[in-house]
Amino acid sequence: MTTKKIYVYPVWVRLWHVLNAICFILLILTGMSLHFTTAEGNFIRFDISVAIHNVAAIIITFNYGYFVMGNIVSSNGKHYKNWRKNLATNLWRQGRFYAFGIFKKEPHPFPVSEDNKFNPLQKISYVIVMYLGMPLLIISGLGLLFPETIAYTVFGVSGLLLTDMLHITMGFVLSLFLLIHIYTCTLGEKPLSLFKGMINGYHDAHD
Amino acid sequence: MKTKKTVFSTILLALVVSICAQSADTLKIKPSFYEVSDYVDENENCLKCHGETKYSYSDADRGKTLTKIMYPDLIVDRDAYYDGVHRSFMCSDCHMGDFEEFPHSLDARMEDNFACIDCHGYDETYAQYHFEVIDAEFAESIHSIDGFSCWNCHDPHSYKPNMRDTEDIKEAIRFNNGMCLECHNNFSNFMLLSDKDEINVVESHDWLPNQVAHFRSVRCIECHTEINDSILVAHKILPKKEAVQQCAECHSRNSRLMHSLYKFQSQKDRKAGYVNSVILNDTFVIGANPSPLLDGISVVVFILSFLVILFHTALRIIKLRN
Numbered sequence: 001m002t003t004k005k006i007y008v009y010p011v012w013v014r015l016w017h018v019l020n021a022i023c024f025i026l027l028i029l030t031g032m033s034l035h036f037t038t039a040e041g042n043f044i045r046f047d048i049s050v051a052i053h054n055v056a057a058i059i060i061t062f063n064y065g066y067f068v069m070g071n072i073v074s075s076n077g078k079h080y081k082n083w084r085k086n087l088a089t090n091l092w093r094q095g096r097f098y099a100f101g102i103f104k105k106e107p108h109p110f111p112v113s114e115d116n117k118f119n120p121l122q123k124i125s126y127v128i129v130m131y132l133g134m135p136l137l138i139i140s141g142l143g144l145l146f147p148e149t150i151a152y153t154v155f156g157v158s159g160l161l162l163t164d165m166l167h168i169t170m171g172f173v174l175s176l177f178l179l180i181h182i183y184t185c186t187l188g189e190k191p192l193s194l195f196k197g198m199i200n201g202y203h204d205a206h207d
Numbered sequence: 208m209k210t211k212k213t214v215f216s217t218i219l220l221a222l223v224v225s226i227c228a229q230s231a232d233t234l235k236i237k238p239s240f241y242e243v244s245d246y247v248d249e250n251e252n253c254l255k256c257h258g259e260t261k262y263s264y265s266d267a268d269r270g271k272t273l274t275k276i277m278y279p280d281l282i283v284d285r286d287a288y289y290d291g292v293h294r295s296f297m298c299s300d301c302h303m304g305d306f307e308e309f310p311h312s313l314d315a316r317m318e319d320n321f322a323c324i325d326c327h328g329y330d331e332t333y334a335q336y337h338f339e340v341i342d343a344e345f346a347e348s349i350h351s352i353d354g355f356s357c358w359n360c361h362d363p364h365s366y367k368p369n370m371r372d373t374e375d376i377k378e379a380i381r382f383n384n385g386m387c388l389e390c391h392n393n394f395s396n397f398m399l400l401s402d403k404d405e406i407n408v409v410e411s412h413d414w415l416p417n418q419v420a421h422f423r424s425v426r427c428i429e430c431h432t433e434i435n436d437s438i439l440v441a442h443k444i445l446p447k448k449e450a451v452q453q454c455a456e457c458h459s460r461n462s463r464l465m466h467s468l469y470k471f472q473s474q475k476d477r478k479a480g481y482v483n484s485v486i487l488n489d490t491f492v493i494g495a496n497p498s499p500l501l502d503g504i505s506v507v508v509f510i511l512s513f514l515v516i517l518f519h520t521a522l523r524i525i526k527l528r529n
Contacts, residue, residue, distance in 0.1 A: 034458075034493075034494060035494070037455050037458060037459040037460070037494045038455070038459050038460050038461070039455055039456055039459045039460070039461055039462070039463070041455065042455065042459075046453065046454040046455040046458065047454055050416065050454070098519075102523065103522055103523065103526040104526075105526075144493065147417055147420045148417075148419060148420060160493070164493055165501075168501075169501075172505050172509075175509075176508065176509060176512055179509070179512060179513070179516070180512065180516070183516045183519075183520075186520075
């Protein structure tokens with residue numbers, strides 16, 4: 001079996017990814033602390049949580065802009081396109097692999113290549129997370145950071161409440177995504193091989 | 208000639224109609240006053256001067272009529288008076304001195320004002336409002352100083368329940384905070400009662416995030432009083448060092464706002480079987496809106512996902528060993 005190194009994570013993507021990961025973990029920890037605050041206290045002091053949450057949120061917002069611009073001006077954007085093509089069939093094949101094939105040591109149905117570094121399940125989840133989830137999370141977060149910009153009521157319900165509910169819901173959905181994302185990253189050839197790829201930029205492809 | 212008569216008649220008719228059709232709102236003594244008070248005419252003996260910004264009197268010595276400006280604190284707004292809780296009163300019910308003479312006698316002018324407790328205390332009719340507790344709280348309040356009484360915040364000539372009956376909580380908050388800012392944002396008034404330096408409310412609250420949003424959304428007393436569940440509005444104003452500065456006291460489950468700002472609404476809602484519904488309506492407070500259902504669903508989904516991952520991992524390990 002020969003191993004071929006494919007360069008799939010350019011430096012700018014790795015920098016974006018590490019900053020995104022650090023900020024996201026900080027946002028989850030402080031966000032949970034704020035959400036489950038009691039008058040007696042919480043596991044991170046309220047004002048410290050707010051400060052960290054706000055700073056991390058601003059950094060992740062600019063980092064998101066950096067990601068979107070990077071995808072526009074570089075070839076990395078191609079990995080987020082054409083996700084509709086044979087969607088159902090491809091998702092079934094990938095899902096079947098994770099459910100059964102992986103235990104029978106079947107080959108990956110969609111091996112990583114320079115033109116296609118994501119499998120169909122990764123591609124659709126990354127598209128939804130990065131181009132729907134993140135914008136909703138950022139916009140609702142900015143609304144909470146500048147509450148005077150939020151409509152006082154929407155159809156008789158507090159605009160602040162709706163914004164907060166959207167923010168909390170998206171925060172939860174993306175936290176769940178993070179859990180699954182980290183686990184699926186152990187599904188490479190070896191449990192740590194995909195993590196190494198995100199550090200050195202290379203994916204080890206085996207013939 | 209006939210044309211001139213027609214024009215004159217038309218103008219005269221228009222004048223008569225416009226006078227007769229004058230809106231009741233522009234009248235000083237409105238018909239609605241008589242619906243709420245039996246003493247409107249008697250009160251006018253006082254309000255003809257104290258209801259105006261200027262008053263006139265005859266100076267017999269000089270043989271002429273003089274006009275003077277009325278001291279602003281002695282002006283009673285008729286509209287506010289007949290809209291207030293004391294509207295059915297006659298002026299002389301409370302001002303018992305000899306005010307019929309003018310100039311008023313020194314004794315009359317130096318009369319002691321009643322405090323709320325003098326009429327409302329120890330009376331079953333008002334027992335639900337616990338004026339005795341309010342009076343005791345005020346006695347312990349930082350406002351309990353010489354020259355400070357109920358009237359500095361609550362004008363008996365215009366007082367009406369504000370928070371209790373409000374349909375617009377933002378307006379009620381603005382009104383309430385206006386009471387405090389009357390002195391705390393107006394040094395001319397503040398120095399009448401205190402020797403302390405001028406306070407800059409914006410600077411002294413510069414630690415407060417989203418200051419404008421806080422000032423619009425909560426009353427000063429939310430943080431500057433000690434909560435007392437036995438009365439509707441806390442009256443023990445605390446020294447500034449003891450004011451609430453922990454965000455979590457409001458932005459948390461069992462928020463103190465449920466015991467102060469939203470007390471009236473939450474009491475009604477509790478009777479109806481709802482808890483915290485007021486905070487979930489148009490007066491939402493971040494952190495104070497526990498939704499057990501959503502939190503529960505989130506925890507279950509997260510645990511299930513984690514179990515699936517554990518199961519998948521276990522299967523991978525077992526297959527790897529085989």
